[in-house]
Amino acid sequence: MVEMRILRSDPEGVVNAYRKRNLPDAQLALVGELIALDDRRKSLQHGLDNDQARANQLARQIGEFMRSGKAEEAAGLRAEVARIKETTRVAGEALEDVRTSIEEKLISLPNLPHPEVPPGSTADDNEVFKMGSMAIPQLADGALPHWELARKYRLFDMEAGARLSGSGFVLYRGQGARLQRALIQFFLDEAVRAGYEEIHAPLLVNAETARATGQLPDKEGQMYYVERDELYLIPTAEVPVTNIYRDALLREDELPVKLCGYTPCFRREAGSYGAHVKGLNRVHQFDKVEIVRLEHPEHSQAALVQMLDHVEGLLQKLELPYRILRLCGGDLGFASALTYDFEVYSAAQARWLEVSSVSNFETFQSNRMKLRFKNARGESVLVHTLNGSALALARIVAALLENNQGPDGIAIPTALRSYTGFDSIC
RNA sequence: GGUGAGGUGGGUGAGUGGCUGAAACCAACGGUUUGCUAAACCGUCGUACCUCGAAAGGGGUACCGAGGGUUCGAAUCCCUCCCUCACCGCCA
Numbered sequence: 281m282v283e284m285r286i287l288r289s290d291p292e293g294v295v296n297a298y299r300k301r302n303l304p305d306a307q308l309a310l311v312g313e314l315i316a317l318d319d320r321r322k323s324l325q326h327g328l329d330n331d332q333a334r335a336n337q338l339a340r341q342i343g344e345f346m347r348s349g350k351a352e353e354a355a356g357l358r359a360e361v362a363r364i365k366e367t368t369r370v371a372g373e374a375l376e377d378v379r380t381s382i383e384e385k386l387i388s389l390p391n392l393p394h395p396e397v398p399p400g401s402t403a404d405d406n407e408v409f410k411m412g413s414m415a416i417p418q419l420a421d422g423a424l425p426h427w428e429l430a431r432k433y434r435l436f437d438m439e440a441g442a443r444l445s446g447s448g449f450v451l452y453r454g455q456g457a458r459l460q461r462a463l464i465q466f467f468l469d470e471a472v473r474a475g476y477e478e479i480h481a482p483l484l485v486n487a488e489t490a491r492a493t494g495q496l497p498d499k500e501g502q503m504y505y506v507e508r509d510e511l512y513l514i515p516t517a518e519v520p521v522t523n524i525y526r527d528a529l530l531r532e533d534e535l536p537v538k539l540c541g542y543t544p545c546f547r548r549e550a551g552s553y554g555a556h557v558k559g560l561n562r563v564h565q566f567d568k569v570e571i572v573r574l575e576h577p578e579h580s581q582a583a584l585v586q587m588l589d590h591v592e593g594l595l596q597k598l599e600l601p602y603r604i605l606r607l608c609g610g611d612l613g614f615a616s617a618l619t620y621d622f623e624v625y626s627a628a629q630a631r632w633l634e635v636s637s638v639s640n641f642e643t644f645q646s647n648r649m650k651l652r653f654k655n656a657r658g659e660s661v662l663v664h665t666l667n668g669s670a671l672a673l674a675r676i677v678a679a680l681l682e683n684n685q686g687p688d689g690i691a692i693p694t695a696l697r698s699y700t701g702f703d704s705i706c
Numbered sequence: 707g708g709u710g711a712g713g714u715g716g717g718u719g720a721g722u723g724g725c726u727g728a729a730a731c732c733a734a735c736g737g738u739u740u741g742c743u744a745a746a747c748c749g750u751c752g753u754a755c756c757u758c759g760a761a762a763g764g765g766g767u768a769c770c771g772a773g774g775g776u777u778c779g780a781a782u783c784c785c786u787c788c789c790u791c792a793c794c795g796c797c798a
Contacts, residue, residue: 329767339779
C-alpha cells in the first residue's frame, strides 16, 4: 500500500511515476481523490476529537456535581452530553466511511516504480540487465525435453500426479525425488552461509497475513483456499516469512533482518495450454527457497544488489546459463518497486525459463503490515522489505536435465554431488 | 471435541465504575559517583491519529486480546468472538 505521505508530498511526481506502469486515467485520478479524502478525514477527526474532549470534560463535572449533591446541575449537563453524543456518533460513522473509502482506493494502487525501472508495457520490453558467462549448451541431435527425460530415467510422473490430484501436479520418484531434496538442501545451506536465518513456516495462512504481503485482494484467485477453516495455501514463503514481523516496531540496530525459508508453493493459475506449460514449466505445486530482508530505507538498494549476487552465485555453482532481466514498468509486479528476474536457458526446449524474481518492495508491504523501526530521533519509520527466490526448483530441474544430458546419462553439477549422492542420472 | 483458568505497557504484575494511559518492580536509555567494573542515587521511558508551532516543544482524542452494549462516565459491569494455559478425549 502506497504511503499517503508520499501522495501528499508530490502528487504530480506520483502520477508521472505511475505512467511508467501504464495505469489507466481512472487509476491516476485516484491520487487526487485520495488527497481530498484525506483532507476530509483530517477535518472529521478534528471535529470529533473536540466534541469528545468536551464530552469528557462534562462527564467529569457531572461526577463532581453528583458528589456534592447538586442533582439539577448534573441533569442539565447530562442533556448536553446526550446532544454531543449524537453529534459524535454521526461524525464517527462519517469518519469510518471516509477511512474505508481511503483504504479501498489506496489498496487498489500498485507500488510506485523505482527510477531505475525501464519504460515498457509487456514482458518483451524488459531490459536484459546482464548475461551470465556460461555458454548456451549445444545439444546433440535427438536431445530430449525434460518431460521425455523424466520418462526415460523415471524421474517424475505427471500422469500419476494428475491421477492423485489433477493436472499440473507432479510426482517425483527415485533419482528425481532425490534431486529435489538435494537442491532444497543446497539452496538452504547457501542461504544460511550468506547469513540468512532459516525459517520453517506454516504453509496455510489467514486472510490478514495474505493481505499484508499483497496477495489479497489483488491475487486472490491465484491462491488455493480452504474454506472450512478460512485459510489460504501459501503461493510463496514470502507470505509467512515476511509476516513474522507484522506490526513490529524494531530498534534500528535490529536491522537488517535476513531470513530464508524453504516451502512448497501452491498456485492455482489457470494459465495457458500447450508446450509452454508442459512438464515442469508451470505446475500448481513446486518447491522454493526464498530469501527475505528487512532493511533500513537507505540500505535497501545495496541489499537488493547483494541478493542478486547471491542468486547469481547459485546459478554459477549449478553451471547453468542464465540472464538477468530488469522488469519494465508494464511487467512489474503490483507490490514491487523494482524487480530483477533470473532466467535459465533450457536447451532442449530452446527457451528461457524464469527461476527467480528478486524485488525491492520499499515501504509497500511494510505500510500494509505496519512494520517499522525507531530511528535515532525517536520517530517510527517504515522499513523496506525485499525478497527473492533462491531458488525455485521445478524449472531449475527442467534446465539441469535438458542441458546436462548426454549419451551416458544426465550429469549432476559438481556442487550438487555431495547432496545427491550420485554424479549422474542413468 | 469437552471442562476449567486467564488475556493490562519490552518483561513480571497491581488495579471491580470517575482524580488510572494506567501503581510497583525488572529491563532499557541519559546523568551523578567511580582508577575500571559493579553497586547506589537522580531522571527519561507505550502506540496511533488530530491540532498549534519555523523548530524546540505544547494541547487534544483513541487504545488495557478484538468487536458490540450498559452508563453522564468503563481496564473495571454485560454480550459475542479470538487467543493462551491446564486437565480430559482423540491423534501423526
